Amino acid sequence: MYRGLLRLAALLLIAVIPLWGQTILPVSFHGWNEMAREPFAPNDAQSLAAAKEYGFASGERAVYTRGTETLNVVLYRMNDPSAAYGEYSYLRTPDMARADLTEHSSLSANRALMLAGNLVVDVQREDLPKLHDELKALAASVAARAQTGLLPTLAEHLPQKDFVDRSDRYVLGPSTLNQVFPVPIGDALGFSQGAEAEVARYRLDGRDVTLLIADYPTPQFAAKKFADLQEQFNINDSRENAKPVLYAKRSLTLIAFVAGADSQIEADRLLNQVHSDTELTWNEPTFQFTQPNIGTIVVGTIIGTGIICLFALVSGLAFGGVRLVVKRALPDRVFDRSDQLQILQLGLSSKPINAEDFYGLTGPVKK
Secondary structure, eight states: EEEHHHHHHHHHHHHHOOOOHHHHOOEEEETTTEEEEEOOOSSSSSHHHHHHHTTEEEEEEEEEOOOOOOEEEEEESSSSHHHHHHHHHHHHOOTOOOOOOSSSSEEEESEEEEEEEEEEEEOOOOGGGGGGHHHHHHHHHHHHHOOOOOOOOGGGSOTTTTBOTOOOOEESSHHHHHHSSSSSOOGSGGGGGTTTEEEEEEEEEEEEEEEEEEEEEHHHHHHHHHHHHHSSSTTTSSSSSSEEEEEEEETTTEEEEESSSHHHHHHHHHHOOOOOOOOOOOSSOOOOOOOOOOHHHHHHHHHHHHHHHHHHHHHHHHHHHHHHHHHHHHHHTSSSSSOOOOOOOOOOSSOOOOHHHHHOOOOOOOO
């Protein structure tokens, strides 16, 4: 029976561990305690389509209480930080001012948005600015379980002059683009081929115009896509009486579009501020080689030869001197030992040649 209970406990533990791994929102924080929790997914078609295009993985909805107060929290778990940044920009509304809850966070009277890695936290309640410390504690608890990574940098190409605050949206799919850009060009932009986009509104002469910047993997791909878009839409008013008119410009890997402008001159006030940071170098770097004159070559040759000769002389003297000194100090012990000397004789004379005649050896040479 004891073993049966252990097996049952192990099975329950195996079943519960995955549920713990999927739960990210804390059970309690800063005096707030969880009252209810359930899985979450956007309930309207447009929000769900946008979340899927960004990379929605799962979601949680939790209700927290502190005395008689309640707090509603929704968490979006995205595939990566770039997807979470896109979802954060999509959920943010113009009335939400920048906050210091996380590096990217926004706050209004009854709503707070916080981006932490691949997680987006959406908090709703009246008088939320009064709960600044509580929101910071919630953000810190969620950030500890977030997947960190680099965020998109396409927003850095947006012009700052005449920019409408908190109107920028990072876009990764056609459905989302058609929701935030007044001209339905989403399917033609090429998201399935690696494109990413940034949309923002600007106030020019009292009117709102919309700027769209699309980034592509290579300049060649961007040029081809720009040519395809010119065939499908009225780009730069190239088709007479065709509506709507999109004013556009390509800068290496970037294509910028302006919708809502009255003329090319008005659109150029934005388009001329969009530039790609990519640098292309068509020529490889070269190195200049200066050939020395004949006098330098001759002098160098003489000096080099002299150094080699001097080295040979010093080496020869050193070798011969050491050999003579050793032979004087230790005769017949190191060099030219009598038991190892042999002389080949041709027999041209009747007198035999002895090694002692050359080395002054006193002992007989063994043959």
